[in-house]
Amino acid sequence: MLRSFVAVFVLAAVGSWVLPAAAETPQKIFRSAFLVAETEFDPAKVSDLYSNAVIEEIIESPLTYDMLARPAKLKPQTLIAMPEMTDGGKVFTLKLKKGIMFADDPAFNGSRRELVAQDYVYSWMRIVDPQLRSPNTWLFDGKIVGLDAVAAEAKKTGQFNYDAKVTGLEVLDANTLRVTLTKPDYNFIYILGMAATSAMAREVVEKYGTQIGAHPVGTGAFLLKEWRRSSKIVLEKNPNFREEVYDADPGDDPFSQKLAAQMKGKRVPQLDRVEISIIEESQPRWLAFLSGELDTVKLPYEFNSTAVPGGKIAPNLGKLGMTATHEVEAATTYTYFNMKDPTFGGYTPEKIALRRAVLLAYDVDAEINIVRNGNAIKAETPVPPGVLGYDPTFKLGQNYDPAKAKALLDMYGYIDRDGDGYRELPDGSPLTLIYATTPAQLDKLYTELWKKNMDAVGIRMRPLIEKWPDLRKKSKLGQLQSWFLSWGADYPDGENFFQLLYGPNAGSSNDGDFRLPAYDKLYEQAVAIPASPARTKIYQEMSKLIAAYVPWKLHTHRTFDTFNQPWVLGFRKHQILHDTYKYVDIDLDLKAKAGH
Amino acid sequence: MSAVLNASHTPPPPAAPLHQVSPGLWQLAWRRLKRDKVGIVSLVVVIFFLLMMVGSYTGLVAKNWSKEVGVSYANPSFMAGAENLEAVRTKADANAPKIEPVDLSDIDPLAPRYAEWAERTAKIKTTEVKRAESLAFGGDKWGRDVLQKAIKGAETSIFVGLFAALFATIIGTTLGAISGYMGGKVGDLLEWFYNIFTSIPYILLILAFAAVFASSPQLAAYKGVPMVVAILAFTGWTGIYRLVRSEYIKHASREYVKAAQAIGASDSRRMFVHILPNVSHVCLVQLSQHVVQFIKAEVILSYLGLGVPVDSVSWGTMLAEAQSELVIGKWWQLAAAGISMAILVTAFSMLTDSLRDALDPKIK
Numbered sequence: 001m002l003r004s005f006v007a008v009f010v011l012a013a014v015g016s017w018v019l020p021a022a023a024e025t026p027q028k029i030f031r032s033a034f035l036v037a038e039t040e041f042d043p044a045k046v047s048d049l050y051s052n053a054v055i056e057e058i059i060e061s062p063l064t065y066d067m068l069a070r071p072a073k074l075k076p077q078t079l080i081a082m083p084e085m086t087d088g089g090k091v092f093t094l095k096l097k098k099g100i101m102f103a104d105d106p107a108f109n110g111s112r113r114e115l116v117a118q119d120y121v122y123s124w125m126r127i128v129d130p131q132l133r134s135p136n137t138w139l140f141d142g143k144i145v146g147l148d149a150v151a152a153e154a155k156k157t158g159q160f161n162y163d164a165k166v167t168g169l170e171v172l173d174a175n176t177l178r179v180t181l182t183k184p185d186y187n188f189i190y191i192l193g194m195a196a197t198s199a200m201a202r203e204v205v206e207k208y209g210t211q212i213g214a215h216p217v218g219t220g221a222f223l224l225k226e227w228r229r230s231s232k233i234v235l236e237k238n239p240n241f242r243e244e245v246y247d248a249d250p251g252d253d254p255f256s257q258k259l260a261a262q263m264k265g266k267r268v269p270q271l272d273r274v275e276i277s278i279i280e281e282s283q284p285r286w287l288a289f290l291s292g293e294l295d296t297v298k299l300p301y302e303f304n305s306t307a308v309p310g311g312k313i314a315p316n317l318g319k320l321g322m323t324a325t326h327e328v329e330a331a332t333t334y335t336y337f338n339m340k341d342p343t344f345g346g347y348t349p350e351k352i353a354l355r356r357a358v359l360l361a362y363d364v365d366a367e368i369n370i371v372r373n374g375n376a377i378k379a380e381t382p383v384p385p386g387v388l389g390y391d392p393t394f395k396l397g398q399n400y401d402p403a404k405a406k407a408l409l410d411m412y413g414y415i416d417r418d419g420d421g422y423r424e425l426p427d428g429s430p431l432t433l434i435y436a437t438t439p440a441q442l443d444k445l446y447t448e449l450w451k452k453n454m455d456a457v458g459i460r461m462r463p464l465i466e467k468w469p470d471l472r473k474k475s476k477l478g479q480l481q482s483w484f485l486s487w488g489a490d491y492p493d494g495e496n497f498f499q500l501l502y503g504p505n506a507g508s509s510n511d512g513d514f515r516l517p518a519y520d521k522l523y524e525q526a527v528a529i530p531a532s533p534a535r536t537k538i539y540q541e542m543s544k545l546i547a548a549y550v551p552w553k554l555h556t557h558r559t560f561d562t563f564n565q566p567w568v569l570g571f572r573k574h575q576i577l578h579d580t581y582k583y584v585d586i587d588l589d590l591k592a593k594a595g596h
Numbered sequence: 597m598s599a600v601l602n603a604s605h606t607p608p609p610p611a612a613p614l615h616q617v618s619p620g621l622w623q624l625a626w627r628r629l630k631r632d633k634v635g636i637v638s639l640v641v642v643i644f645f646l647l648m649m650v651g652s653y654t655g656l657v658a659k660n661w662s663k664e665v666g667v668s669y670a671n672p673s674f675m676a677g678a679e680n681l682e683a684v685r686t687k688a689d690a691n692a693p694k695i696e697p698v699d700l701s702d703i704d705p706l707a708p709r710y711a712e713w714a715e716r717t718a719k720i721k722t723t724e725v726k727r728a729e730s731l732a733f734g735g736d737k738w739g740r741d742v743l744q745k746a747i748k749g750a751e752t753s754i755f756v757g758l759f760a761a762l763f764a765t766i767i768g769t770t771l772g773a774i775s776g777y778m779g780g781k782v783g784d785l786l787e788w789f790y791n792i793f794t795s796i797p798y799i800l801l802i803l804a805f806a807a808v809f810a811s812s813p814q815l816a817a818y819k820g821v822p823m824v825v826a827i828l829a830f831t832g833w834t835g836i837y838r839l840v841r842s843e844y845i846k847h848a849s850r851e852y853v854k855a856a857q858a859i860g861a862s863d864s865r866r867m868f869v870h871i872l873p874n875v876s877h878v879c880l881v882q883l884s885q886h887v888v889q890f891i892k893a894e895v896i897l898s899y900l901g902l903g904v905p906v907d908s909v910s911w912g913t914m915l916a917e918a919q920s921e922l923v924i925g926k927w928w929q930l931a932a933a934g935i936s937m938a939i940l941v942t943a944f945s946m947l948t949d950s951l952r953d954a955l956d957p958k959i960k
Contacts, residue, residue, distance in 0.1 A: 283923060302920050305681035349705050356706065370668055370737055373682075397697020407716035411709060439902075441916055445737070447906045452662075452738075455907070463906055518703070540698075548704040 027272040028586040030568075031295050032579065033279045033288065037230035040213025043198045044126040047135040049488070052195040053578030057235055057274070058103075059198035059218030062094055062120065063189070065576050067248040067583045068256040071386045072330075072492040072575045074193050078115060078219065083192065089184035089530070094120070094192075096175040101240040103223045105215075107207040112240070115219050117177035119199040121169045122162060125150070126205070127196060129160040136196040138508060143188065144168035145180045162202070186530045190491030193576070221269040221582040235274040235581065244268050246570075246583060255325060255572070262569040263585060270585035292596045295568050295586070299324070299561040301375045308561050321566030321594070326559060328377060328385045330489035330575040332497060333555040336512035341481045343431060347516070347549065350426060353412040355550035358433065359398055360405035361457040362450065364555055371445045376556035381543035382487075382497035384557040386575050388531050389494025389539040396547040398554075405457045422460040433461045434481040438468050446484065475511045483511065484555075492576055493531065494539045498523055501542075501551055514551035567591035621873055621955075628954040635950025641943035645754060652751040661744040661909065666728040669926050670735030672742075680729075682737075682924070734928035736917065745909050746932040752910035754940070756824050756894045761886035763829035768836025769879050773867050775837070776844025786837075793834045801831045802893065806902040820905045824897055828890045836882045843875040877952035884948035888941045911937050 038051040043059055046052060064077035076082055078100055084093040100115040102108065127134045128141070128151040140147055145168030154160035168180040181188060191197060201217060208215045216224055221241045226234035246263040250256035263270075279285040282300030286307075289297035299307055307314055313324040337355055339345040344355060368376045383390045409415070413426035425431050435450050437443045447463050454461040464471075464480075474480050490496050499505055502523045503515035519542055526538040546552055562573050569585040619627070629635050651657040667683035701707040728735075733743040775786035793801065805827045847853060848871070856870045895912030897903035904910045911933045918930035 302923050305924055309681055347705075352705050370682075393695060395695045395697045396700070401717075403720040404713070404717045406720050407713055408706075411713060411716055441920065444906065444913075444916075448738070451907050465902075541703075544698065544700055544703055548700050548706070 029273045031275045041216035042213040044134045056195045057222040058216045058220045061197045063193040069249040092179040094177040103238045105217045107204040116174045117171045233276040269582045301373045304373045329558045333486045335484045335553040339513045357405040357408045359553045363400040379554040383494040387492045423458045436464045436483045625954040632950045638943040638947035658744040658747040661748040664739040666731045666735035666739040671730045672734035676730040742932045749909045749911045757887040757891035760825045760828035760890040764832040765883045768833035772837040772840025776841035847871045877956045
């Protein structure tokens with residue numbers, strides 16, 4: 001009796017003390033929506049966009065990107081300076097800032113835990129641990145001296161030895177890490193900017209075991225407060241976060257300059273809380289934004305002509321003070337052909353001609369304007385704008401031209417022999433393009449377009465309709481004839497796109513099993529030299545080979561419009577980073593004035 | 597047959613003159629139907645739709661439905677001047693500056709035949725179709741005439757709805773008749789069979805059948821419309837079965853059936869010649885309801901990629917497309933498919949109502 005009385009009394013006292021304080025300074029809450037559900041928050045276990053977006057806020061990789069610089073520029077995150085590169089791009093020395101603290105967690109037994117170099121070593125070992133079956137293994141596979149041996153041993157013993165000394169990952173002192181690569185790789189530095197290379201504390205991972213994906217503990221600006229799977233994610237400001245002041249290079253972009261002015265001199269993060277809802281359907285997501293329940297939204301493309309008619313924000317939305325920014329995604333969509341396919345694969349002139357004809361017969365402009373509602377630009381090379389190696393003046397001229405396609409097919413003996421309106425292979429056997437696709441309504445539009453375009457030149461097309469994960473499985477096993485895919489930049493260098501066709505990558509990222517010695521030679525030349533006009537030239541030579549041999553039909557680089565509420569400050573979708581809540585602020589006065 | 601039917605209502609005196617010719621069941625029904633104005637109008641509408649279906653099947657109408665005759669989302673002719681933002685974008689794009697492409701000939705394996713290629717290309721004429729700004733009832737995303745699409749879509753939808761309902765009714769009625777009339781072990785067996793089907797949620801059942809059909813190499817040849825008909829018929833008979841069964845249980849012990857038994861009519865004759873006409877109104881109403889239901893089910897199947905092939909059109913695929921069009925204010929595809937469907941479905945229901953009235957021997 002007495003006990004419960006005391007409890008009530010204490011609660012009342014606490015309540016009266018907390019409430020007025022909260023009323024004085026309302027919390028800065030940023031509300032955003034994901035289109036697709038997250039999976040979990042273990043950097044070693046995920047490779048999907050949305051989970052990475054959350055991980056990035058909680059756990060920190062050694063490097064990050066400048067919020068505003070275009071093209072994207074790396075900058076130190078937990079390091080004092082950019083890694084020191086020696087031995088011609090083979091040795092990288094990372095010096096950590098002192099005094100970076102992890103967020104509090106029961107695993108630390110009440111003491112404060114500082115980030116040390118060993119945390120990175122441990123976290124990267126997890127990526128190559130065969131038991132974890134990480135989708136990010138390719139980041140380190142074969143790259144670091146001695147790491148593969150530890151992984152190979154773990155495969156034999158079934159137990160990864162996290163205490164093993166790896167020559168290539170040398171801890172010089174608590175705050176210094178020296179990474180030695182097996183061969184020079186100037187792009188290794190970009191890997192240090194990916195969410196997958198973030199530092200976790202070993203005691204936390206060991207405490208939560210298989211549940212670690214639900215307990216991300218890191219040194220980042222936010223911590224995971226609440227998580228309802230596939231429904232809601234709540235982040236809160238990490239009280240242990242180090243002192244950091246907003247710093248970004250806006251360049252000469254007027255919009256970036258405005259954002260820089262809004263955030264200048266502010267301590268990051270400004271937000272107290274981030275609430276992410278998962279809203280898969282585009283209409284409710286857009287309506288939630290319009291009614292002020294979301295602070296930002298990626299405009300669902302269906303609403304293009306009503307929200308941004310003619311590329312400008314609609315007057316009724318502009319009047320409310322909302323802002324819209326149009327951006328090109330650092331991604332490329334393409335259709336690959338399986339080089340092992342008996343009908344479409346191969347390197348002989350007949351097979352090349354057949355693929356070229358398909359390339360010429362497909363109307364990318366119709367795809368952009370009608371299927372994508374104008375939300376894309378045509379891809380000329382695999383490199384999207386804003387990524388090193390992109391050149392707007394470089395055109396391959398592989399445009400829609402059904403007459404040219406027909407002429408090419410006639411010329412190489414792909415003619416209609418049985419009078420059914422469809423062509424056969426030169427030897428008279430049937431010619432069918434099997435188009436792999438999913439049952440989604442949007443994909444049906446693509447299928448319609450393909451069917452229409454292929455019919456127009458007399459190539460029979462049959463759709464193969466299956467769920468995306470099933471198709472992916474088949475694609476990885478080389479069982480698809482061709483498939484339509486999209487690749488988003490992991491880092492802002494064209495190499496990340498060209499590696500998709502590198503022969504030795506067949507079976508991992510090179511789904512079409514394209515192996516062309518001339519291409520592989522150029523690729524190897526390109527990765528051995530730092531970013532330069534000479535390397536861009538090599539990239540263009542590789543693009544020419546892609547246009548001539550057609551392992552891919554290049555489609556588009558997608559574009560999108562981000563809408564922000566008038567009270568959102570500093571927010572712009574970064575090309576490589578995900579949602580950058582760290583650099584966002586809310587103007588509470590403006591928000592109150594708008595009645596929200 | 598007719599004598600027996602009359603017998604069921606006003607038992608004739610044993611000494612009725614045998615040569616008296618009374619009008620038959622169907623003749624009577626037709627007389628009653630003719631008096632029903634709503635029924636006749638509905639019949640005309642349904643016949644009109646059926647003619648349209650035949651016409652489109654034989655290519656008399658809507659032959660060129662897949663031709664892209666208008667601009668993207670061309671306006672209907674009665675609102676020809678209205679702003680069409682979608683088409684404007686397509687045009688603006690055509691004026692983009694052109695940059696000279698690089699020369700591939702140094703690495704291109706096809707380079708030796710460039711000249712021949714260019715020569716052949718020049719010979720192939722490509723005619724640019726002048727696209728209309730407005731079409732009779734508007735255009736779809738690709739600029740196809742929505743009205744023609746609706747007619748072509750009617751062909752698929754009515755065919756699927758009608759035939760699937762017909763087969764489902766035949767299955768349901770036959771099994772229901774056997775189960776209701778025979779009862780006992782046979783009845784139990786069929787009841788169990790029925791329970792298996794109804795214990796699985798309807799949509800899942802459809803999907804299971806669809807998966808079986810799609811994965812079987814023997815049946816893959818019938819992919820498309822015949823497969824949809826089969827799937828719907830095999831999954832949709834259960835409700836009909838149950839109703840017909842209960843009717844048969846009721847009728848099996850009626851006097852006229854006993855009388856038929858007395859004069860030596862066989863089981864099957866009693867089931868299908870004596871009882872069936874008396875429960876046919878149930879079957880007909882079920883038939884009409886299932887036509888409607890199956891037209892809708894075809895939508896789901898097509899939506900999931902198990903229905904009609906991608907290069908054909910049905911009301912279902914039109915409605916699925918309309919989903920995303922409506923939010924940008926292009927309502928005509930929804931209207932075209934929706935109105936045609938509403939008219940047919942209403943006419944069909946009213947016709948079956950009238951048919952039931954006309955056929956039900958209890959209603960004079």
